[in-house]
Amino acid sequence: MSELTTIRLSEQQCRNKLGAVGDALYVIGGKWKLRIIIALEQGHKRFNEIQRAVTGISARVLSHELKELEINGFVQRKVFADTPVVIEYELTQYSSTLEEVLDALSRWGEMHQRRIRSQP
């Protein structure tokens, strides 16, 4: 039989993994959150700079996603009392716990880019 047989999960392992991945996706799932976090890995950015980096996101959606990322502790919003007021977003220390997830996803995406891009 194939290699897959050897890594087959038990019912309990499967249920635990489903729960854990479900919880993770609940917080960082969706089309945009991880991309916004990556954009901020370059350093703090203003709203418009994030929107330029994350191709395709609308201002309305970005605003909503930033609020959720802030609530969940990944992003910090900083207001500087200049004239005009400057608002910047930056990653929190907590967001660095996602490093392994982001690296795995990015490696997978890279490895499979050619295959993916040839899909109909």
Next chain:
Amino acid sequence: MSELTTIRLSEQQCRNKLGAVGDALYVIGGKWKLRIIIALEQGHKRFNEIQRAVTGISARVLSHELKELEINGFVQRKVFADTPVVIEYELTQYSSTLEEVLDALSRWGEMHQRRIRSQP
């Protein structure tokens, strides 16, 4: 300064990572695909068995997601000409390239489960 400074990405690295993760999410993003793959890590399953394992998924959505997973080469649909006909789904060898991604996500979900579950 914080640790974050040292892992700060350059603009090019940031753009590459955004592209790679974007491609990955294009294929395996969304609420259900990774969960369906985990359910099948336990071994081949019939449609109803997958639906029971992946809590909350409707038959219509599961059917749609299975078709996309098949098109993208992660899942194989097998038809056995019994009476009645038996249809089973199983993972392909290609799906095992996702092991690192799934393990990273599941570890993150586990580690942060308590924090996540206490969110408002």
